[in-house]
Amino acid sequence: MKKLATGLLSGMLVLGLLAGCGQKGAAPAPGGDAAQEPSQTSGSLKIAVVPKLIGIPYFNASEQGAKQAGEDLGVEVIYTGPTQADAAAQVKVIEDLISKKVDVIAVAPNDPAALTPVLKKAKAQGIKVMDWDTKADQSVVDLSVQQVDDEVYGRHMADLLVQAMGKEEGNVAIVTGGLSAQNLNTWIDWSLKQIQEKYPNLKIIGEKIGTDEKQQVAYQKTLDLLKANPDLDGILAYSTVAPLGAAQAIQEKGLQDKVSLIGVALPTDSKPFLEDGSLDTATLWNPVNLGYLTVAAAKELAEGKTIENGQDIPNIGKVEVKEDGKTVILGPPSDFTKENAGDYNF
Known part of the structure; x- marks a missing residue:
């Protein structure tokens, strides 16, 4: 019975979703573990992007997008995180970033509640706080970059x-x-x-x-x-x-x-x-684009600018901003099947 999944309705849905995400210029994901070095740029702004963990393909791809954005936008990007999906390890990473006096910390928390104290500490020292990929405590973050509308996706x-x-x-x-x-x-x-x-x-x-x-x-x-x-x-x-x-x-x-x-x-x-x-x-969605959008949004935040609903972000396209004014949505999901999976490089 499961082979009925290839019906007309499913095919139309896949084509529609791919039109939304698949055209946004994906680049191949890097092969190795995510590095902890800043992208090579002389930009004065320091933007730290903290994934749940480094070394898995998804966050390697996000790293590539984040570092490309750093080069394109002239900001210094520090992409660093724990080697295990562990909240305590993320806290240590963020403590180190606070000591480096970065301008923005964008984190994909393993456990949102566990990160609230250290994110409050960052804000107290004048650092802008964002989440990306996964929401942190919304009373703490200044901006939230998410992949998709959660309800639509679920x-x-x-x-x-x-x-x-x-x-x-x-x-x-x-x-x-x-x-x-x-x-x-x-x-x-x-x-x-x-x-x-x-x-x-x-x-x-x-x-x-x-x-x-x-x-x-x-x-x-x-x-x-x-x-x-x-x-x-x-x-x-x-x-x-x-x-x-x-x-x-x-x-x-x-x-x-x-x-x-x-x-x-x-x-x-x-x-x-x-x-x-x-x-x-x-x-899924394009994780390279997610990393790129995170850094682009962080730069806007650091410069005191606001991302508007429908704004066209270079190399990304138009993004959605939710009614709260601080949640930025990358776009609709893409569905990958045996027929189209080979068309993508991430």
């Missing part, structure tokens, strides 16, 4: 899973990255709301399964999930490594035609799993 993932399954009933599991990650939890909440409102005959199996942003953990926990639930019909996977581990487990067990999988993942990483059907659809 609901979209639930719709994609039903399309892949080819039916509106069955057993579904939730696999995620860090259990405290605000963006992942928000998307999950909206997916569950969409299921409750639109697909009441879908049953969620157990609690959401955390994988600590590690593909190997996602692989092992999905194996356990499949063994414990032989009647499982679908999996929703959040974070860019969780879908890969889940797909690896489905592939190993030969369950491509039984268990549908939708996940937040990069097209290049997803391609082998998309091709054999262990991952039905990967949905």
Whole structure:
């Protein structure tokens, strides 16, 4: 039944979404771990961009965009973060950045509440505070750069899973990255709301399964999930490594035609799993552009400027600004399938 996902409605949706994000000039992601050196520029502004962790493809791609923006806009970009998705390690990174007297700190928090004290300390010393990719404490941040509208994205993932399954009933599991990650939890909440409102005959199996942003953990926990639930019909996977581990487990067990999988993942990483059907659809955005937009927005913030709704950001395009006036949205998501995954270089 899951092969019904290739119907006309799904195809039209994919084409529409790709038109929104896919044309924004992606560059290839760097191959190695994210460096902690500033981009080579003589700019007077110092902008620090702190990911959840360094060394995974998603944040490597964001680093490339951030550093390219630094070169294009004439600001110094320091891209640095912990090697594990750990809030305490992020606090140490931010403490170091405060001592370096940077002008802006933009952070993708592993645990928003855990970072509030150190972000308040940064603000007390005159440093502008932003979040990007994942929301921090909104009472602290001056500007928030987000990938997509959370509600649209979460609901979209639930719709994609039903399309892949080819039916509106069955057993579904939730696999995620860090259990405290605000963006992942928000998307999950909206997916569950969409299921409750639109697909009441879908049953969620157990609690959401955390994988600590590690593909190997996602692989092992999905194996356990499949063994414990032989009647499982679908999996929703959040974070860019969780879908890969889940797909690896489905592939190993030969369950491509039984268990549908939708996940937040990069097209290049997803391609082998998309091709054999262990991952039905990967949905994301361009992380290179996200890094670029973060630095562009940080420069505007440092210079006392305001980004307006519909403003055209060079190399990015028009962005959406929410009603709160401080949340900037990169754009709609893109869906990646076995037919189009090879068209992208991130």
